[in-house]
Amino acid sequence: MIEFVNFYLFPALAIGSIYALGAVGISMIFGILRFAHFAHGDLMTVAAYGILAMAAILPINPLLLIPFGIALAVASALAVDRLFYRPLRQLPTIYTVISSFGVALIFRSLVQLLWGSENQVYSSGVTPPLVLFDTFRVSVLHLQAVAATAVIAVLLHYFLTVTKTGRSMRAVADDPELAEVSGLDTAKVVRWTWIIGASLAAIAGAFAALNTSVHPNLGWNLLMPMFAAAILGGIGKPMGAMAGGFIIGLAEELSSYHWIGEGALISPSYRTAVAFVIMIGLLIFRPRGLFKGRLL
Secondary structure, three states: OHHHHHHHHHHHHHHHHHHHHHHHHHHHHHHHHOOOOOOHHHHHHHHHHHHHHHHHHOOOOHHHHHHHHHHHHHHHHHHHHHHHHHHHOOOOHHHHHHHHHHHHHHHHHHHHHHHOOOOEOOOOOOOOOEEEOOOEEEOHHHHHHHHHHHHHHHHHHHHHHHOHHHHHHHHHHHOHHHHHHOOOOHHHHHHHHHHHHHHHHHHHHHHHHHHOOEOOOHHHHHHHHHHHHHHHHOEOOHHHHHHHHHHHHHHHHHOOOOOEOOEOOOOHHHOHHHHHHHHHHHHHHOOOOOOOOEOO
């Protein structure tokens, strides 16, 4: 039991937090703009490298530099929306989806051009884990990731349910034509969708980079699990995407736990396939997800 909590449960919650933060942006973008944004993972990468660049200038805790990553991710998202996505908005969705693949390649190429292709880390050394009740050992970073995600979930729920902009976003997600006829500022809603989605992607990218390392494929490698989380929770349901992220993270980590005898259910090297299996199963048997989101 102690081994299970120390080496599987806490890491599962941490990776679930990363998936949850990334999945919210994917879910909101699809719910409001009606397309699958395949460059979302690379927004995480751009933000992670932005933090890396600032860490070379300001040698402080990288978590304190997340605002710089958020600013870079938001600026990048708004720029690509203006240059690439907005001109395609009246065309069939497939054009925007293909464009997002191109944007992902552009982001990755720029990262490789500016920072190279090798793995990099924010800081050297090992931070000792916290010991709880003289028994459980948990990484400080994992606790920070879970706590940050919980706080963000509460703030996002408040924003979407109480503020005027949040209610406008929900209205556009439910019926964009009716929302526009009713006089809602859809352009403002689109801007806020990118701002929130890119900001959460930046935070997710920072925690992912701290958990492993910074490299050009950082966000791309996490993209499919995040899509699986968004689909699991229900497309267009931000809180559902949060829940889906934790479920996917737990499913991936716990699938490699030695439940029976000495063998794991699957090899740890194949645990990413768990997200694909869950995603395909949901698309077949419950395409609207656990929280009855939009159909793809």
